[in-house]
Amino acid sequence: MIPLPYLFQVNMYWLLCYACYWLLLRRQTHFGLNRAYLLGVLMLGFILPVVQLPEVWMESFVTKERSVTRPVIDNFVIAETQNIHTAVEPQNFAALQQRQPIFAIDWTACLGTLYIIGLLFMSVRLGWSLRRLLAFFRGKEYLQVDGCQVFILDSNVVGSFSFFNKIVINQKDYEENFDTILRHELVHVQQRHSLDLLFLEALTVFFWYNPVLLFYKKSLQEVHEYQADRSSVLSREQYATFLVSYALQSPTDLLSNSFHVSSLLKKRIFMLYKKRNSKWSLVKYLTIAPLVGLVLILTAGREHTSTPKTESLMEQVSLIPEKRMDENRNQKSLVKPANTTIKGTVRSSKTQALLPGANVIVAGTNAGTTTDENGTFELKNVPLMSKLAISYIGYEIKTIEITKPNQDVNAELLWQQRALEDVVVVGYSPLHDDVSQAKNGLRQEIPDSVFFVVEQLPEFPGGKQAMYQYLGRNIHYPTEALRKGIQGKVIIQFIVSENGMIREPQVTKRVGYGLDEEALRVVLNMNSWNPGKQNGRPVPMEYSLPIEFQIEK
Template sequence: METFLIYLFKASILLSTFYGVYFLLLRKDTFFTINRHFLLVGIITSILLPFIEFTTIKFIENPVFYIKGTPLSASENVIPETLNWWLIGSILYGLGILIFLSRFGLQLLSLKKLLAHHQSRKKDGFNFIEVAQDIAPFSFFNTIVYNPVLHSREELDMILKHEKIHVQQFHTLDLILVNLLLIFQWVNPFAWLYKKNLEQNLEFIADREAINQMTSRKEYQLTLLKVSSNNYSTITNNFYQSLIKKRIVMLNKQSSQSKKLWKITVILPLLSLFLWSFNTREVVRVKQDIKIDQNASENIVIQEKEGKIIEFIVDKSSSKEDLNKVKNTLKNDYSLEVKFSGIKRNDAHEITSIKVDISSKKGTTNYAISNDTPINSFVIIYNSETGKIEIGQSRNNSNYVWVVDKDSKSKKGKTMKIHTGDKKNEYIFSDGDHKDIYEIHTNDNKTFAYITGDRDGEPLIYIDGKKSTKKEMEKLNSDTIEMMNVLKGKSAIKKYGDKAKNGVIEIIIKKS
């Protein structure tokens, strides 16, 4: 809903911009047909232009976005309840739509009932309906409704010529379009003024065309002043409008000079300003690799690449507030439903078990991890362009295969540093208190780093559910890997038996 409200805000700005140009520069001119087209273009533009987005590319070096935090106590981990103003605004806006949509529907039903209960007479492509009610003559598509008793023969002839212009130029379509627009922009005061001015301009058009078919301009104006009645509906073209004085003034106004048409072009720079201000998205591209420090105590890392990929890294210290940040971001910005459940923490408030369920219009994804010890970090990856969701072991986790570009160096011990490029960006991997030995192997210009021991033996390796070897793993191209997962301790033994006491590396290959 938040996305729709943002769209509505942009559409309201566009419609208000067109109204401002019309009111300040065009409404006093006699270019009635051109003004009609201008107002219609304004409606269509306000509907479609918010969907158009332009992209600018900005190159930066080593962007890292950390949301840092420390483990919270149970009492500190409670998120204070606040009013959801987006929800309140959405409810109020929705109620307004319901009211005005119901009003529009009742008008259509009332009109349908009136037309259905009277016999029509067809002549020259028009449907004429004579009624006994005291209502103003009006037209709806090719049907003209009037009460012949209320008007003299001369007056009726002028009225019918006026209404025929509305029918021939399809003015009913303009009215339906602006009424539908008003339903969705009822909160925009300029939308109401827009509708009023569009209706007035349609009357100016019909008056001008009708007067050209008559011998006496004076008699037509006297008819406007003499006869008054009730308008039937806001979705019909009524001969009598409340602003009769304006119609008479425009009838007697000298035709505007064509050189004044330049004023219409004022809308173009204003539209450009709108696109630059609201519909330009900046895409950040990384010049070099990103420095990731596993020793930093980040709880969640959120990183967006090229406006398409967004990643959320969850680790053992992620608080309830951190998880809610992930949940709310994916829901509000990307319409994904995220549920964290089965969360267990140790005495140090570190996560030992967690389950993640994510659903979208294209499908569902889930991930679960349960240990006696604090969990290894895992990553939630969402591609906003393709809608693909992936959940797996975090690239910051040293307990599974990780891929980096360029040449690398390594050293044994608690941590491993991989230096890349002239600026020696460091990738630091730590395995807590364990003193594992790491090896570096290069294949197809990719560098693989993985654990080989000080433990009792090497972990099992499964590729697409089939037991494999370290040698086969080294041959893999990183671009073909969809997900990697590491099981250790009781989780590994429970799934694969005692043979998995040294852990298991699970690799899923992308399906072609």
């Protein structure tokens, strides 16, 4: 989808350029330049918002990426061993996420729907006008004049007009003013004025909400008439008298160039008598380019004023010796700490086994990642002197301070001994399909309402042991999947609301053959949970529950 800031800038450039035309150019007799200006700035409006100025003028604006840990409940493995169903202890419990209000209105979706409705309406309107014009010409006889098709009507129902290479002259105009009107309409055809109007109507379909395009269309129609009026072989007095006496109502088609438009009559006569501007008046056109360039620099250069300062501060910090940094560690610094890239591993202190899917979070921020299938991780743009909180289900949380650039972190987590009755560990599978990894370090910033560390996590009634036993008792391996030897991992997402109810359960990773439906059924039948709490109040949390179905022979 096209970004809203881009569309906003396009419309603002159009408004600015039309204001320049109205103030400086609309009364100029350089009609060809006026026409080129109006069409040119409409096309230029699409280009200016994406123009990047040279580094000499402006530093590139770089947005910091921030990482988000995927909230999951850890992986349960359902094994089929001689038709006995067992639940397996989860591998990992990632940070939980606060859910936005369920019944909140999505204004972005509402505006998008409104835009689509307007787009469809304007498309139908344009298509209907084109169809009506083409149907008007179909089957009628015409004369060939200077490469144009001239249609002579036998009535005065419509006024004379032109559309691309087709000219329509009604019976009265043919008998009384044929030469004058034909010459006038031939200019419209030769100058391809219908193409201008079609271009404006196409823009109006996509930018129907922008009234500035109506002013562009009106100004282009004025320029078209000025150009055609200039070609008259009559004297100015005779032609002006002819325009005033011409009273036949013109057609109202969107795309045609009609000979008579009552709202333009006064302006046409004024421009007819206006003395042509000298070449010195071309200076006005030259003033437009610096004005637009200045606006471009001002709008594109807003980030320019802060970027060099930030970089210089980072350079100052990076040049401070490590010893000096240690001395000032507990003091408030006026200089923003430099960022660095941190790589490392997470393993069990008991078995020395690498732990895939461990959470690595920058303390005090919404940024972090998880270890990959090899138990390794990488974080970019980590502030010096910050702390990493590393956690894994069944292990104590470990905090490590980042004291030097490119620090290697090799964390060993202490095992928390727990006894789980009636829980059989069958096997583990990598978590890289369950937890989204941080490929580029810190990810994009997310709303402040998302929690990665909460005071009290939501809990199944009776605790985790009760949840494992519930899964083991209630999940049944589907007969069809068992017969065909189908195995795989199903991921169910659901919300534990403030009152502990299970809401919006959905399958985010499917296997088929009844496994998805069985996993969803068990989640739907869960009793109410004890809700999670943050700052002493219940908050909604979203869970991802991976359930792996295995068959042992």
